[in-house]
Amino acid sequence: MGTTGQRVVVITGASSGIGRETARQFAAQGAAVVLAARGKPALQATAEEVTRAGGTALVMPTDVAVWPQVQHLAQAARERFGRIDVWVNNAAVSGYGELNTLPVEAIDRILDVDLRGQVYGVKAVLPILREQGHGTIIGVSSGLGVRAVPLMIPYCIAKSGVNALYEGLRLEERHAKSGVRVTTILPASIDTPFYDSAASWMGVRPAPIPPVYRPRAVAEAIVFAADHPRRDIYIGAAAQLAMLQRLSPALTDRLLAVGGQVFGRQQRNEPDRGQSNLTEPTPSSGAVDGGVVRFALPRSRWTRLVGSHPALARSAAIASAGTLGWRLAHRRPARLR
Numbered sequence: 477m478g479t480t481g482q483r484v485v486v487i488t489g490a491s492s493g494i495g496r497e498t499a500r501q502f503a504a505q506g507a508a509v510v511l512a513a514r515g516k517p518a519l520q521a522t523a524e525e526v527t528r529a530g531g532t533a534l535v536m537p538t539d540v541a542v543w544p545q546v547q548h549l550a551q552a553a554r555e556r557f558g559r560i561d562v563w564v565n566n567a568a569v570s571g572y573g574e575l576n577t578l579p580v581e582a583i584d585r586i587l588d589v590d591l592r593g594q595v596y597g598v599k600a601v602l603p604i605l606r607e608q609g610h611g612t613i614i615g616v617s618s619g620l621g622v623r624a625v626p627l628m629i630p631y632c633i634a635k636s637g638v639n640a641l642y643e644g645l646r647l648e649e650r651h652a653k654s655g656v657r658v659t660t661i662l663p664a665s666i667d668t669p670f671y672d673s674a675a676s677w678m679g680v681r682p683a684p685i686p687p688v689y690r691p692r693a694v695a696e697a698i699v700f701a702a703d704h705p706r707r708d709i710y711i712g713a714a715a716q717l718a719m720l721q722r723l724s725p726a727l728t729d730r731l732l733a734v735g736g737q738v739f740g741r742q743q744r745n746e747p748d749r750g751q752s753n754l755t756e757p758t759p760s761s762g763a764v765d766g767g768v769v770r771f772a773l774p775r776s777r778w779t780r781l782v783g784s785h786p787a788l789a790r791s792a793a794i795a796s797a798g799t800l801g802w803r804l805a806h807r808r809p810a811r812l813r
């Protein structure tokens with residue numbers, strides 16, 4: 477049983493990257509953190525970090541694509557600590573390559589983990605939060621859920637679905653006056669082990685599209701959202717990408733495709749050695765930072781100045797909508813006869 481007043485947080489994908497840094501940050505506030513992922517050595521290592529940071533850890537080996545395991549995760553968390561305050565749906569995998577070359581099994585698995593896994597998380601925790609009359613669900617999506625790119629189409633489809641999940645859920649919970657709050661986190665590229673774990677059918681290792689930020693920029697936004705309900709929080713350049721997409725999808729197509737850069741930027745000059753965490757976890761004890769780029773930005777200025785302030789974020793959206801309106805008013809589209 478958790479100490480009364482101790483916040484109880486469940487994090488999926490807690491053993492690496494963003495999830496692991498989020499676990500550390502909640503632990504530093506004295507939280508009880510339920511750590512879910514598949515690989516036991518990395519979960520154990522994360523649990524030690526949580527304890528060292530001042531939190532209480534519960535290790536729960538879980539595959540988020542398997543419904544009974546996710547259901548068990550929620551029930552075990554509540555049994556151990558008496559309630560759940562925050563549920564962070566964060567686990568994800570990816571596979572890189574043109575849709576033409578990706579095996580159907582890989583596509584299915586990405587959709588199962590990245591989309592179905594988040595739906596399962598919501599389904600498992602929602603009855604508990606509704607019964608409590610309070611709780612926060614935080615879904616980690618991606619800027620690529622707003623604007624898809626080539627070479628990781630199944631991942632983009634999953635993240636776009638995740639955005640739909642939370643948009644609908646937010647309204648349902650508001651209508652039901654359930655006390656359940658829903659925040660979507662939309663990061664840009666983050667330097668985590670994600671790029672070394674992802675499967676590749678490109679012949680080379682994948683790379684993050686710059687600019688790249690450190691995992692703590694996202695973890696800080698997640699911890700912030702636990703105390704300050706927000707509709708969504710963009711991290712870094714994901715916000716500009718989303719605004720550009722709203723402004724003109726065709727222009728965004730053109731900018732991304734200039735010189736084939738959206739393809740080149742996603743490829744490392746390093747041959748692929750068949751790494752993949754699609755069906756099996758990475759056997760190592762894991763890490764927060766990926767070390768894929770020489771320099772990752774420690775924080776997102778956008779998130780600190782605008783992203784976490786609803787009024788400013790609204791103004792930015794209105795400004796982009798205004799520009800869009802101007803564009804629509806001044807264009808002469810061809811008409812269907």
Ligand SMILES: NC(=O)c1ccc[n+]([C@@H]2O[C@H](COP(=O)([O-])OP(=O)(O)OC[C@H]3O[C@@H](n4cnc5c(N)ncnc54)[C@H](OP(=O)(O)O)[C@@H]3O)[C@@H](O)[C@H]2O)c1
Nearest residue numbers: 489491492493494513514515539540567568666668670757
């Ligand atoms: N890195 C980026 O550039 C970036 C950008 C935008 C959004 N995001 C999002 O941020 C979130 C975290 O990504 P990250 O960069 O921190 O990746 P990461 O370092 O690869 O961590 C992924 C985590 O998910 C777990 N996981 C994978 N498959 C799982 C499954 N079937 N069941 C349970 N857990 C599973 C992994 O542990 P096991 O393998 O042991 O299960 C690991 O703990 C993801 O939702 C990702 O889409 C990342």
